[in-house]
Each structure stands twice: as structure tokens, then as C-alpha cells.
Amino acid sequence: MNLSSQLTQTAAQYQSKPAYYFEGQTATYGELEGAVTQFAAGLKELGLKKGDHAALILGNSPYFVISLYGAMRAGVTIIPINPIYTPDEIGYILNNGDVKAVITLDVLIPLFEKMNGALPKIEHIIVCDTPLSKEKASADISQLSVYPKMKSFTNILGLGAEGGEFPELQDDDTAIILYTSGTTGKPKGAMLTHKNLYSNAIDVGQYLKMSKDDRVIAALPMFHVFCLTVSLNAPLMTGASLLIVPKFSPAEIFRLSKEYEATVFAGVPTMYNFLLQYPDGNPEDFTSLRLCISGGASMPVALLKGFEQKFKVVISEGYGLSEASPVTCFNPLDSPRKPGSIGKSIVNVENKIVNELGDELPPGEVGELIVRGPNVMAGYYKMPEETDHTIRNGWLYTGDLAKVDDEGYFYIVDRKKDLVIVGGYNVYPREVEEVLYNHPQILEAAVLGVPDPNFGEAVKCFAVLKDKAVTEEELIQYCREHLAKYKVPGSIEFLEELPKNTTGKILRRALKQQVLQN
Structure with missing residues (x-):
């Protein structure tokens, strides 16, 4: 089983249920499944085959969801990239990642026209309209013949209107390559397999008790692995509805939560701080929330308590890293939450604390946090030495110093050196x-x-x-x-x-x- 095939099953079960809401528009699971199949077939018509690499340089939108699942269905490996990266940063990842196709925003057309000569491996650039520039974008896209590599997203859907046969996906096929900053100064591409992503989405959904009745605010950037698993993949696997937020703003979060009776919100501590400090923040707008999730950085205990006291909703703090798809720990929902702790190991994932020799340490002693499970990456793309250093005997060495208490709750003591x-x-x-x-x-x-x-x-x-x-x-x-x-x-x-x-x-x-x- 993988994310693409599970989406097909979910869509069959919840055909007419909303899969997502976005800027006043709604798409059902049946409609999402149809668009994913069309996009996958369109990529196939372009000549993309299993194992080829495509980059997503998009903000939060249905384009991202359809492109992600469509590419996976076609057997294409996806490389998500932050749209605000500079040309140098984008160019490095595209070249190092052997990217053959790019799905991107119309506002980035000038960037790719300028970088054309520096990207010899790119064969196709699929352009999506941005909501605020449709009139301009239509004019630009209608003249894409001046740059033959460029095609419109709508045309790719049209190419795949008849659907088609797609390659069989194996558990150990690479689904996504996530580039993370490296200590050497050059980003490293963490290769996540279909098994990695599917297992973590299912396990996170189970751990957080997600269901078809949930409405999950997707405000974290979708190109980030935290959002990918917790706010996108896990909800879609369970039939929940996504409330897609193009750009985080406290006013929009409060509005969406009230209007759609949101049940789950995931964010980094900075977001919680902005929500807490927002002068027009009304606790009544959050009465439908059953759960808030925090990750990406350690949350100050004072912020956690202040938010919970004002809005009367529990924040479950967790821990993860790109190389683990990403979640390894969460504070449990059915037992006491411990402020300052990243919680316990989620189902099917092992965390332990070791010394410099790799020997497990007793509770209370500080050592390196290492992780083992079906969510651990296959390795770094084209970096075998880095892979061997990071994954040893099946354990992922996180580089983070941590400790565990007698009840199995983990605590991060310090982050990777200098991070x-x-x-x-x-x-x-x-x-x-x-x-x-x-x-x-x-x-x-x-x-x-x-x-x-x-x-x-x-x-x-x-x-x-x-x-x-x-x-x-x-x-x-x-x-x-x-x-x-x-x-x-x-x-x-x-x-x-x-x-x-x-x-x-x-x-x-x-x-x-x-x-x-x-």
C-alpha cells in the first residue's frame, strides 16, 4: 500500500465528501481523485516515466496536492522546493537532484527564462496560475511557445483526460527527495520511499486519532515535511477535510476555524505566539478545535501554558526530522501531556538514547537520540558516505542530545550543534x-x-x-x-x-x- 493507492480507496469510500476547501472553493474526494489521475496521465503523455524526478516549487494550494499525488501515481519522484529560495539555491537543488520537470508558479516564469541555460536537464516546466494574477498569467501562458519547455497546468490535465495505466509502485521506490541544509553548506537530499511516507502518515493519523470527521487547517508550508505528513497526508488517508491556507495569518486562522469548525491545527511555536498575541483573537473561534499540534522547534513552556489557558485547547508537542518522514514522537492524547517533553514514541517507531559507543543509556542520562522504524529514509541522494554516517545498523542518528524519563517521555536537551x-x-x-x-x-x-x-x-x-x-x-x-x-x-x-x-x-x-x- 502507498499514499496514491490509499487515496483511491478513500475516494471510493467518501466520493462526495469534501477533500479540501481553498479560498471559497470546495473539491470532493471524487473530484480530487479524478484530477490526480488526469495529472498522472498528463505527465506520462509528456514522456515522464517511473524514476524520473520532478520539482514542486509551489505555495499551499490544490495545485500542490494534485501535483504531489499525481506525480507519485505516475511513479515520478517529487522534490519539493521553497518558492522563496533564491535562484542560486533553486538551481543547485534542480541540478543536483537531476530534475527533469518542474511544476511551479506563473510568477516564477521570469526566473526560469533567465536560468534556462543553467538548467540543461530540465525538459518541462509546468506553470500554475496564481490566484491573484490570473489575468496576467493567462496572457503569459498563452505565449509560452516562445519558451517551448513551458506548459500550463490546465493543458497537462487535458493531456491526461483519458486516464491510463500507471506503473506498479514498490515499497522501496523513492517517492520524495527532501533537501535539507547540510553542515558542509550544501543541502542534502533525504530519499523517502513510498513505505516511509505511507507508514508515517498512517501511524501519525492513528496516534492523533484522525478521522473523516476532522477538518484540518493546513497552514504550514506544504513543501515542508511537517505539513506533508501531519496536515496533508495523514488527513487525506483518513477521509478528513483540509482547510488549505495559502499564507499564514492569525486573522485567517481564526476566520477559518470559526467558519468551518476546524478540529485540528498544526503549527510551529512562532505561529502559536502570533495567534496568542493577536489582539482580535477570540477564544470562541477555537471552540471546535480538539487538538493543536506543535513541532519544528521546541515550544517554550510559558507560551504553551499561555495559549492553552486562553484558548482552552491542548497542544500536543512532538518531534521529527526530514530523514524520518518526519514524526518519531508525540505527546499522547490518552495519557498526561508533559510540558517541555516531545512525548513518547509513536506506534511502530523506536526512539532511544545512546552514548558515543552506541550503548543505550538509562532514564535521566543525556545522550544522542537515535530512531528506528519504517519511516526512516533510504539515505541521502548521491551521498553514500553521509548516509553511512547517519544510518548505522538500521538506526538513524539524529545528532540531537536528549534524555528519556521513567515513563518513556523524551526531552530534547540541545539541538544539533550550531543549528x-x-x-x-x-x-x-x-x-x-x-x-x-x-x-x-x-x-x-x-x-x-x-x-x-x-x-x-x-x-x-x-x-x-x-x-x-x-x-x-x-x-x-x-x-x-x-x-x-x-x-x-x-x-x-x-x-x-x-x-x-x-x-x-x-x-x-x-x-x-x-x-x-x-
Whole structure:
């Protein structure tokens, strides 16, 4: 069984039930199933075959859902990419991921026209209208003959109107490759199989008691694995209805929850903070919610308690990572929730704490969190050494320090070394530093995370200049041109020299102490 075949079964059982709501429009499970089949057949007509790679560069919309499930049905491996990435970031993933086709937004047409020569492997660019630019988009798409690689999403559906036969999907076939920031500065592609994704969606749905009666707010970005499993795949497997949010805003969350009587909301701590601080937030709008889910970063206990006290709804905090599809732990719904804990192992997944030798540690002792289960990735795309380092004897080594108590509740003590989490998004300092080192006036640079009241953490840089001819704002603007918005430093502090140990290694902890002292 896989996500595509399970959707077919769900659609047969709930043919006329709403599968999703989006900006006043509704589609039933029968309609969604039909569109998925048409899109899969359209991709086949284009010449895409099992094992080919296609990238999704889309925001939250029905386009994403149909493209995701249509590609999987056709046996095509999907690579989701954040639409706000810079051309350099997008280009690297497209080339490294051997992408043959791209499904993207009409507003990104100029980007692909400009990058055409740098993307020799791309054969097809399928363009979707954005809701606010349909008139303009129609004009652009009608002239796509000037760039033969481009086709409209609607035309691809038309190509597949007759349906067709699709390849048999095996459990260990790669369904999705998720690119995550690497400590070397280059993203790594985590290969998730059909078994990985299906098992985690089913297990999460079971653990969170999702059913056909749920209406799940999908406000997290769909290209992120948290949303993919918790707010998209798990609900669709159980016959629940999605409330698709194009872009997170507190006003829209309150409106949707009240209008559609939402039952489940999943978000990162930053979202909960914005909802709590929203001056017009009415607790009565959340009376239908039976469950709130938090992940992506550790939630401050004060925020968790403040939200629950105001809105009278329990937040279940969990833990996951891209390499595990992603969920490994959640606070259980049928036993006490422990603030500050990521909860217990979900069904079919094992978590344990080990020392440097791989030996399991007793409760209360801090060590590395490792994971085993049907949700653990097959490996990193074209990176066998990284794969062997991360997966050992069937266990995924997360790099996170944690502990477990006598009742099986896990607690994250510290994150992967140097990792910065901005509003739930991972930022690795080396990636930002590589950009800074390309600036002609930078002699040395070190990046770390500092506390931020809105996003949990913010990126801060310490730099040593070759001369004084560059300002902080000029360097920040330089970063904006080469990095996604959430990776750009919020501040850059200039020093005469960076603290180092006897081997010349920059001491980040000394810089962190300096931040705390200030």
C-alpha cells in the first residue's frame, strides 16, 4: 500500500465528501481523485516515466496536492522546493537532484527564462496560475511557445483526460527527495520511499486519532515535511477535510476555524505566539478545535501554558526530522501531556538514547537520540558516505542530545550543534558563512542563533573586515541577494578578531557567551 493507492480507496469510500476547501472553493474526494489521475496521465503523455524526478516549487494550494499525488501515481519522484529560495539555491537543488520537470508558479516564469541555460536537464516546466494574477498569467501562458519547455497546468490535465495505466509502485521506490541544509553548506537530499511516507502518515493519523470527521487547517508550508505528513497526508488517508491556507495569518486562522469548525491545527511555536498575541483573537473561534499540534522547534513552556489557558485547547508537542518522514514522537492524547517533553514514541517507531559507543543509556542520562522504524529514509541522494554516517545498523542518528524519563517521555536537551531554527525553519551557520566569505571585504565570519521573541531564534553574524569600507546594511543586503529571507542575518557585529582555540578553530560558544552577557 502507498499514499496514491490509499487515496483511491478513500475516494471510493467518501466520493462526495469534501477533500479540501481553498479560498471559497470546495473539491470532493471524487473530484480530487479524478484530477490526480488526469495529472498522472498528463505527465506520462509528456514522456515522464517511473524514476524520473520532478520539482514542486509551489505555495499551499490544490495545485500542490494534485501535483504531489499525481506525480507519485505516475511513479515520478517529487522534490519539493521553497518558492522563496533564491535562484542560486533553486538551481543547485534542480541540478543536483537531476530534475527533469518542474511544476511551479506563473510568477516564477521570469526566473526560469533567465536560468534556462543553467538548467540543461530540465525538459518541462509546468506553470500554475496564481490566484491573484490570473489575468496576467493567462496572457503569459498563452505565449509560452516562445519558451517551448513551458506548459500550463490546465493543458497537462487535458493531456491526461483519458486516464491510463500507471506503473506498479514498490515499497522501496523513492517517492520524495527532501533537501535539507547540510553542515558542509550544501543541502542534502533525504530519499523517502513510498513505505516511509505511507507508514508515517498512517501511524501519525492513528496516534492523533484522525478521522473523516476532522477538518484540518493546513497552514504550514506544504513543501515542508511537517505539513506533508501531519496536515496533508495523514488527513487525506483518513477521509478528513483540509482547510488549505495559502499564507499564514492569525486573522485567517481564526476566520477559518470559526467558519468551518476546524478540529485540528498544526503549527510551529512562532505561529502559536502570533495567534496568542493577536489582539482580535477570540477564544470562541477555537471552540471546535480538539487538538493543536506543535513541532519544528521546541515550544517554550510559558507560551504553551499561555495559549492553552486562553484558548482552552491542548497542544500536543512532538518531534521529527526530514530523514524520518518526519514524526518519531508525540505527546499522547490518552495519557498526561508533559510540558517541555516531545512525548513518547509513536506506534511502530523506536526512539532511544545512546552514548558515543552506541550503548543505550538509562532514564535521566543525556545522550544522542537515535530512531528506528519504517519511516526512516533510504539515505541521502548521491551521498553514500553521509548516509553511512547517519544510518548505522538500521538506526538513524539524529545528532540531537536528549534524555528519556521513567515513563518513556523524551526531552530534547540541545539541538544539533550550531543549528539555528528560525520560525521552524532550519538554518545552518556554514551555509550563511559561505555566502559572507564570498564578499570581497570579509576576512572572517561566524554565524549563530540568538533569542528572538517572534521567531524563536534569529540569525546573527560576527565578522572581521579586511577594511572599514562596508557597512552592516550593505552586508545584509548582500545576503538577501543570495539567501532565502529566513536565512539572512538580522544583525552583523564587527570585531577586530574572532575568538579561537589553539588550533585556530573559531569558538562559537565564546561568541554565544558574549551575546548573553550583552
